[in-house]
Amino acid sequence: MSVFGESQVDRLTNKLNETPQRITAETVAEAAKVSRAAVSRAFNPDAPLKPEKRASILKIAEELGYVPDRAARALVTRRTHLVGMIVPDVCSPWESQEIDALTTALQAEGFATLLFKTRTDFSMDETLLAYMRGFNPDSVIAFTENVRPHILSRFLDRAVPIYINYLMDEEPADGVRAREPEALYDRIDVDQWEGMEQAVALLAGYGCRRIAYLSGKRDSLAEQARRRTLEVLMARRGLTPPIIIPGDFSYDAGHAGTLDLFRVGEGADAIFAANDESAFGALDALRYELKRRVPEDVKVVGFDDISQSHWRSYNLTTVKVDLEARTRALVRLILRRLKDPAAPALSETVRTRLVVRGTVG
Amino acid sequence: MSVFGESQVDRLTNKLNETPQRITAETVAEAAKVSRAAVSRAFNPDAPLKPEKRASILKIAEELGYVPDRAARALVTRRTHLVGMIVPDVCSPWESQEIDALTTALQAEGFATLLFKTRTDFSMDETLLAYMRGFNPDSVIAFTENVRPHILSRFLDRAVPIYINYLMDEEPADGVRAREPEALYDRIDVDQWEGMEQAVALLAGYGCRRIAYLSGKRDSLAEQARRRTLEVLMARRGLTPPIIIPGDFSYDAGHAGTLDLFRVGEGADAIFAANDESAFGALDALRYELKRRVPEDVKVVGFDDISQSHWRSYNLTTVKVDLEARTRALVRLILRRLKDPAAPALSETVRTRLVVRGTVG
Missing domain, CATH: 3.40.50.2300 (Response regulator)
Structure with missing residues (x-):
């Protein structure tokens, strides 16, 4: 069944039994005769890798019992690869379409979406946010109408939240930031x-x-x-x-x-x-x-x-x-922030346009 | 601003500076003069706790900079408090209503929902599952039509998946299990x-x-x-x-x-x-x-x-x-499995009934 010789599996298995360490990506890379980076890519769906190479690495990893444990990695890298999303209503058609698009896009970048349901009743938010913080997400996406930035910033020491903000009129009013000067957050402005x-x-x-x-x-x-x-x-x-x-x-x-x-x-x-x-x-x-x-x-x-x-x-x-443009912009903001945690607040603007169908005409 | 004396904060802060350890729930419990369990409950929304007590504990935890880091805890307890959900289509009305109901119910029990999007194209599943395994979820909810149990079981060493299964006719056909005898999984049977x-x-x-x-x-x-x-x-x-x-x-x-x-x-x-x-x-x-x-x-x-x-x-x-009954049954299965990881496969049946409106009559 093995794609490489049994003796090699035995040798590696014995080596692991001698040293009661976790099986690492390096072990897998050695057995598969590939680079450490290729092992990483094999476990990230949509990361560029030849299908045969991915299949071979995954097979060897499975035989060795290797799991890329993110909980362990998170303590070293301070990255959990989790993106929190705070929404009041998962099942509203608009929000569910947003969550779907974002989950697909994040998965392609190696992140998973963590859902948190809030209410528009602000009394509950602090408890929810403390709870969310425990999962230590790399990034948190929130809507200004659900969670105020100055509240969120108190609960996230590391992740910089991304806010979705609706502009009031044609001048970039920057309304929320003007009211909440102390909190650093990245922003998607929807120009209505x-x-x-x-x-x-x-x-x-x-x-x-x-x-x-x-x-x-x-x-x-x-x-x-x-x-x-x-x-x-x-x-x-x-x-x-x-x-x-x-x-x-x-x-x-x-x-x-x-x-x-x-x-x-x-x-x-x-x-x-x-x-x-x-x-x-x-x-x-x-x-x-x-x-x-x-x-x-x-x-x-x-x-x-x-x-x-x-x-x-x-x-x-x-x-x-434009949900597609908005999703792309969100993912860009997340990646840019992770690359440079100290960068000043980033923002992107998403436009709107009229779609004419049968109810006017 | 502090709800307890500044000197006490200073003392605790100094103590922490001397010993470069993480701030623990015990530290918070000591400062707040409450039990360790109360600190846990304070960080779990919907866990029973008097509002004043919760507010006081959260305030003290914030002042001390305490975060209940689940990544660190997960390595000790082997619990991540993450429940993976494998769905092909987050934005279909039915699935989004399911995700919404389940996220609400899981949050009340201290778990967060981790979304994974799959396709009905089985070729991709193994990569996705390897990826999901890296997040080390406590439980995984899947639909038999998206991921076959024998494939999923190879990718989850610890979590027992819960399958949602549609019964073929009035006799409990137990169709999926009969075809996949080797995999242990808990099951919701929808009796159509x-x-x-x-x-x-x-x-x-x-x-x-x-x-x-x-x-x-x-x-x-x-x-x-x-x-x-x-x-x-x-x-x-x-x-x-x-x-x-x-x-x-x-x-x-x-x-x-x-x-x-x-x-x-x-x-x-x-x-x-x-x-x-x-x-x-x-x-x-x-x-x-x-x-x-x-x-x-x-x-x-x-x-x-x-x-x-x-x-x-x-x-x-x-x-x-009956989505409500199904959600309750799912949460019950998750909690029972975590309590007894070695229990034989558990299952619950959810019924269906006709709702008569205007398109027949």
Whole structure:
């Protein structure tokens, strides 16, 4: 069964029995007649290595019982190869698509994703963060609306967190950093202005005058940034301020809020939703309960472009966040920070654009 | 700022400076005048502890710079408190709901979820598993359709994997174990029979005779179990075997396959889909492209009961897998296995039932 002579296995096995040490990558490299680096690469999926060479190294490693134990390595290198991700809601379509893309990209670089669920209730965060710190992640990805940087920085002595931050308007407001000057963190800025401006222009072009904003969770910074951006964009076009429909990013709140607006309130000729999922709730309320035609009577725009938005029942016009670009930028920030832990705060900007489908037109 | 006297902090700090050891939980316990166990609980969110006591311990731990380093602890206790989860598709609605429920439940027990993405292409699995093994998880959750037990067992010397297994019919077939006798693994059996029988009875009760089965991915064991169960159930009622619509669990394949069945093939008076997401594709094709009324002309049943299934546009009748019961059972299996690593293989069964909504009736 062995790809190299039994005597060689015996010799190495005896050597290991004599010295009760862990089997190291060097032992495997010696047996496989390859470099130490090749052994490392063999255990890292997607690291460049010829398939036959990888298969041969893994086979020898298995026969020797070698495991690249990261717990042991972590104490020496201070690297755990774990990237923590703090999310409130793994199963929301947008977040699950983010986690999926990021896990794939991190795995290709030799990292694993460690999930931590938080709530928007800030009272719990400190306990969660202390708990997370115990796993000693190399990096932590967080959203400004879930964990404030000055809280996170107290719990991470080594990892520099990466924040996903929503810009308020077209000037790089740098809002969060301005409020939290003491904490060092790297940042992805999502520039919502461009895509939202395209959406407002399209609605105005179709003659919409009564535009409602279906809001997200009140405490969310993404929500606040989207609402503020919409108000500025509409004011610049001389439109009356948006009618606010209270929401919380969920389908059910979008559905209920839209019913209220048309049954109790004065209605609207367009609804701009803070995310796609709540836009689906608004669409279903308009079509099924309120018997309004979309887009003829009421136009609907969402935000995110989740994969469900192209489904025929919704076919939603929406502001797309470029998830692929955002994932690449996140991985770049993680690798750059690990290479130079003392570098000043790094940031990258991700753009948005309008995807026009059937709910406006 | 300190909750205890500065001199005490100084004394402890000096003591630590003299002896260049890591700050231990014992040091924190001494300073906080609590037990060692209380310090542990303070760092475990949801472990029972009075809020004031937790706050006080965390504050003192922070002042002392104490971090419960799991990498260091793992070498002593052989416990990493990591639970690996091998999934092919984090962002599918069903899997993301599973990951969410499991992460919440594991966090409450002091474990963190480590995500590994695999493909149904088995060629990659060995590399991925070797990679995962390096993180030394305490437990690994896998689906039989993604990773075969005999492959996984070669890569996990310590953790006993937990398999999620779909039963073929009403007798506990124990199919996977029968085929892989050498590997020890704990198991969740999903008994699909009961919910599927209810669905077939309902369709038969409404007079459906030409029932189509919209399949999942061909290699999936969940798919094979659902198809086989449906064939047996229909044969027992004297119905002709289901017409097979090739699918892959996706919305797009469900949509395209349904178009083919009605435009090229002979159509059907009911479609039983292998999962909810592909049922949505079938529904949209029937309503928008084929101008069929659901449920009047064609009835549709799904499988899973994802949160999107109650959305007004779909309002899908579906076979519900009890996710809450399944999550509880998984956590129970993990804890029982860690308590007794040598116990014989453990298993629990999760039931299914029909949820009747608007697409049959």
